[in-house]
Amino acid sequence: MSEVTSTDLYEVTMALSYLREDMRAPATFSLFVRDLPPGRGFLVAAGLEGVLDHLSRYRVSGSDVEEFAEVLRRPVADLEPLRGLSFDGEVRAVPEGRLVFAGEPLLEVTAPLPQAQLVETYLLSLVVHQTAIASKAARCVLAGAGRPLVDFSLRRTHGPEAGLRAARLCALVGFAGTSNVAGAHLWGVPAAGTMAHSYVEAFPSEEAAFRAFARTHPGPVTFLVDTYDTDRGVATAARVFADLGLGPGCGIRLDSGDLGAQARRARTALDAAGLQDVRIIASGGLDEYGVDRLVRDGAPIDAYAVGSKVGTAADAPYLDAAYKLVEYDARPVMKLSAAKVTAPGPKQVFRGPGLRDVIGLANEAPPEGTEPLLRTVMRGGLRTDPPDTLAAARARFETDLAALPEESRRLTDPVPPLPSASTRLTALTTVVRHRVESGASGAGRQTT
Template sequence: MSDVTTTDLYEVTMALSYVREGMDRPATFSLFVRGLPPGRGFLVSAGLEPALDYLSGFRVTRADVRRFAAALDRDPEALEPLLGLAFEGEVRGVPEGRVVHAGEPLLEVTAPLPEAQLVETYLLSLVSHQTAVASKAARCVLAAGGHPVVDFSLRRTHGPQAGFQAARTAGLVGFAGTSNVAAATRLGLPASGTMAHSYVEAFPDEEAAFRAFARAHPGPVTFLVDTYDTERGVAVAARVLRDLHRGAGCGVRLDSGDLDALSRRTRELLDAAGLPEVRIVVSGGLDEYGVDALVRAGAPVDVYAVGTKVGTSADAPYLDSAYKLVEYDGRPVMKLSSAKVTAPGRKQVFRTPGGPDVLALRDEPRPDGAEPLLRTVMRGGRRLGPPDDLASAHARFVRDVTALPAAARRMRDPEPPVPQVSPRLAALTEGVRERLVEQAKAAGGSR
């Protein structure tokens, strides 16, 4: 089924009405996050590249028209005005990997109104989910303090596509690998995995399981040692590794229990067996809070494997994101609803080292020493350059997150930076608000 029909029904009904009314002048929509979830001091921009892929191929076909008509229980002929509609607009976006804050546009879409409206749902879904997971994964990287973190989330994410996006965004912020074979092979990420408890249970005992696994895999192996008794499992793993002269690159994995105490005892047993190079991998319900606790305690853990809580961003599984019309046919517009007020006009975000971000109008001059975050990445429905890569996105992330105040990077009770609003944007916002209020009064008085 076409991605065009992966949308909310009201996008179709509005687009059809716009086409029938001849409302096809340029419209600018701004996609942003209203407020950060609790426990977040920053967000990491993600999802722009998949969004550009989607827009590049967006075209309403006859099959799409038939599906729209079926959803509305109408004759396909009534939806014919949408046939052939393609995205031919401009996109300005914050490159993936950049740190962003509440209220700052992640992207702005300018296109004929029906086009810009019909792509709303898909763009919100792509960008919101990937930004949420990237931000969670970024905190795991910070918590690990330089230790490798790997993604084990696929089996618990909200569907295979979400699992792929989780692996991708984890790679973007610097995870050392993923268990997701499709993501690893398509994106060039290191594949990482061990074995399941069921594998150990399928053999008469742990030693038989470990030896069979080592026979099948001549390179470095990691044995899961807590199927029965953890200390005994570590001792068996050490004996097998020593007998087979395997050590460098190999590891043992702890998946349950008191990971701090067990990792210390495991390290003692491995060192006593003459295997100081064998790594300890821990998993089992970890996220940045669990990783942070182990690192702060000085647990001798070499690799952290995170899954469910990170792949679903369990403590903040959604973002309060919005895709709002800010200009139509050159006329700035805004929403006045309580707690959901939007600022009008096309925008830019300026970032100055050591200072707060400034949310400004697009055509404002750049302040001295400031860097604009939004870049024009698509015009006329076509990319302006080759697709970005994860390595470049990761480099941007490292640069931005290093420049954040320490309070924003804290695991507990972070303090998110608050962008300033430029005087010109503030004046425009007030002017549009006053105009809308006066129009509402005039309309009320004419009844």
């Protein structure tokens, strides 16, 4: 299936009409999140690398035109104006890893109107999904308070591709590893994993399973100890570790029940056996809330594996995001629908100390003491720089997170920062609103 046809039908019908009407002037679309989901104090910008890859190779082929014609039940000749259309526009965007807030553009696309319209659906899908997952994973990092976290989400994500992205996004915000073999290979992330309960069940006893596993994997190993009785499983694991001379780097994994209480008993048993260096890893339905409770309770857990709830951003699986036209042919435009008003004109986000942001116009000077967040990352349909790295994105994330106010870092009832609008953006919004409401939207150009 072509990426070009992975779009909503109305993108095709609008683009075709624009071409028929010779509406090919530059248009700027802004992609932003209207409101943060409940319980979120921030979002982590993500998905930009996929956007740039998509736009770099975007081209409507003959088979795409045939597919459009088939679903529209129209002759192929009617869709011929779309053939060969590619993306040769500009993208300005917030780099991956930076924290963003409601109303701030994550990216802006400026291109001939049919091009900028056709790419809407794919760009929204990439940015919304990945920003949601990265933001959920970042909250787990906060909850872990410095303890290593591992991505175990692949088997519960919405398809293998989503799992591959989740492995990258978790690494972006600081996870120590992933169980996803393809993700570990592709993104250069340490692979991590233990064994399943089925492995233990396949052997006559837990001890036989543990010894067999250690024979196959002589390096540091982690035994899953709760297939039958957890306390007995811990004792068996301790005996095997001691008999085989295994210790530093090895671990046991707890995957069910009262993880805090089991971890305390396990730590006592391991220490009594002289295995103070054996780590305890916890998993099983965890997300930031579960990790936070265990950390606050002082559970002696060394690392956490999180999966289902993080890889699907279970409590906030979507974002109220939009991709809206803000300027066409140098004329600022805006939407006035109830609860969905948009601000006109290409924009910039100016960030001050403490992540105090001002949303302004793209062509205005930065207020003193601020930095512009959106950078030009594509011009003429080509990247302006080499592909970004996970290390660079992670460094940006860590810098922004350290500057985030404590009230916005809270996992429960956070207070997200509220960006303000610049004087020039406010003035332009007033002018355009008046023009639209007076019915003069077609009465010539308004420049900024």
